[in-house]
Amino acid sequence: MKFFRRVLSRDSLRWCRTIRRNDLRWFPTLLYAQDEIGFLSDEVIAEIAVRLDLSELEVRNVISYYSMLTTQPRGKFNVQVCTNISAWVRGGEKILEHCSKNLGIGHKETTPDGLFSLEEVECIGACSWAPAAQVNYDFHESLTPDKMDRVLEEYRKSGKQ
Numbered sequence: 001m002k003f004f005r006r007v008l009s010r011d012s013l014r015w016c017r018t019i020r021r022n023d024l025r026w027f028p029t030l031l032y033a034q035d036e037i038g039f040l041s042d043e044v045i046a047e048i049a050v051r052l053d054l055s056e057l058e059v060r061n062v063i064s065y066y067s068m069l070t071t072q073p074r075g076k077f078n079v080q081v082c083t084n085i086s087a088w089v090r091g092g093e094k095i096l097e098h099c100s101k102n103l104g105i106g107h108k109e110t111t112p113d114g115l116f117s118l119e120e121v122e123c124i125g126a127c128s129w130a131p132a133a134q135v136n137y138d139f140h141e142s143l144t145p146d147k148m149d150r151v152l153e154e155y156r157k158s159g160k161q
């Protein structure tokens with residue numbers, strides 16, 4: 001708990017204080033905490049539950065529903081490729097396979113240098129521009145293997161600066 005209190009910013013703590021228990025206005029608390037610490041550790045989940053007067057199970061239920069939230073450490077750039085129906089008919093699985101080859105990792109794996117993680121995910125709300133992928137908070141749409149390579153290369157360059 002000490003680590004969490006020391007690391008979490010005022011923004012995160014302000015959300016904890018100003019929200020009520022039975023609605024999801026507390027959802028940003030999870031995003032703030034994840035952005036600061038990298039993932040939602042057992043320690044962080046316990047602290048959020050205490051501060052919001054929730055059970056840890058209630059917090060974990062929300063975390064497990066949203067693919068942008070994780071209880072495990074990820075790479076600096078988390079590549080989420082949608083293979084749900086709209087994306088699937090437009091080549092989403094090929095994009096996922098291509099990312100896997102490019103990065104040398106599979107679903108829910110992280111590159112040895114910690115730069116990239118890869119995940120196959122359900123709809124990310126970009127069906128009209130499928131196939132699509134989300135890297136952290138950025139969307140990349142109408143993807144082809146070549147375009148995906150360029151996207152990954154940009155992140156690779158920025159991650160090494």
Ligand code: FES
Pocket residue numbers: 082083084085086087088122123124125126127128130132
């Ligand atoms: S099905 Fe892939 S973005 Fe909606």
